[in-house]
Amino acid sequence: MPIQETNFHFPGQTGFYRGKVRDVYSFPDRLIMIASDRISAFDVVLPRPIPYKGQVLNQTAEYFLRATADLVPNWLLTVPDPNVSVGLRCEPYAVEMVVRGYLAGHAWRQYRDGHRMLCGVALPDGLRENDRLPTPIITPSTKAHEGHDEDISREEILSRGIVSESEYVQLERYALALFERGTQMAAERGLILVDTKYEFGNLNGTVILIDEVHTPDSSRYFYADTYEEQLRANQPQKQLSKEFVREWLIANGFQGKTGQTVPTMSDEWVDQISGRYIELFETVTGQAFLRADETNPLNRIETNILKTLTDTTI
Incomplete structure (x- = not known):
């Protein structure tokens, strides 16, 4: 089941922000970012989530954050779940x-x-x-x-x-x-x-x-x-890249402008987008993509975050 949104309430949480793709939970000294399966183009969130897209984004970001940490200090502390990153809170x-x-x-x-x-x-x-x-x-x-x-x-x-x-x-x-x-x-x-x-x-x-x-x-x-x-x-x-999504939208008369309607996304098109995201992960990282258990992803995510919040070493 793709992750459209989350609505958790964690101990010690001080704020919440829903971006185009991520749900961000604030704490005094850290942020917890949950990469949903939402997809945006032309700064508009499209109506259907893309299976495994959030996992691809989260794990690709982790791969490159760790590979560039010698060049630039970054916010990442830990990745307790395929869709979740925990890091330093800054301005x-x-x-x-x-x-x-x-x-x-x-x-x-x-x-x-x-x-x-x-x-x-x-x-x-x-x-x-x-x-x-x-x-x-x-x-x-x-x-x-x-x-x-x-x-x-x-x-x-x-x-x-x-x-x-x-x-x-x-x-x-x-x-x-x-x-x-x-x-x-x-x-x-x-x-x-x-x-x-x-x-x-x-x-x-x-x-x-x-x-x-x-x-x-x-x-x-x-x-x-x-x-x-x-x-x-x-x-x-x-x-x-997701340029192919933008190109499909343009071909179907949508560029995020006032009065335009997002074209209908068929099951086949959604599956194709998912496959392209997985292809990018595997190609750019050289690693096999291991699909997370999506039986009850919200329960899995909440459980893993709660374990992280009790870990005093982070």
Whole structure:
């Protein structure tokens, strides 16, 4: 049974927040994030959950958080359940650091429509969809609790005082280092890390990497072995990301705009999305995906969280 939402009440809990995908339980010094099976696109939560999607996101994020901990301190403490992560509570920065190595997705749509400045970054004429950029660029966005995230430039972030300049320089440095590591790890798996986003928080003056890292919801991957051939033929890239969900929605007349209705998601389509998420996990990590017991996932999750809350070593 896919996990649409949770509504727990834990001892010592001080707050609760439901995001597009995660249910977040707050405690004085930590957060418990439950990755549901909800799926969003164009900042809209789609009506049907995707089996095992939350497990894929949670376990992919764990894999990369542990693999990049030598580069950037991060929030993760423990993963007591396939859908649950427990970590340090900190003050999040109100920007997402989007790093792009290729002209794809949102960046391509902006470029195609004639824009040559993206978040204050100048792009040259003559680029094609999916071209590799001369160097990776950072195109930040505001972090919206509701509605759409919005593109924003480095200059706007600093002038509006959203982040101090010294902190922002650190965010840039960390984001580019993470993207380089992610690129190397993807190449080892025959993949190209096309673009991704990172979120950071502040804990007692220290910048901390938070949320998910290099997952199918936050990242786009191309298959390296077919990249050049597809590019020369001006054909869509074979990729691992949820861009195929966005493309399906666009083809069916939905881009999250006012008055538009989400198209009906058939059982076959839901199963296909689930399979693509599992494929990404196995391809990007090199590990077999072990499906969690979904007989009563809410009971399983609650039991595992309660055990963690009584563990004084965390």
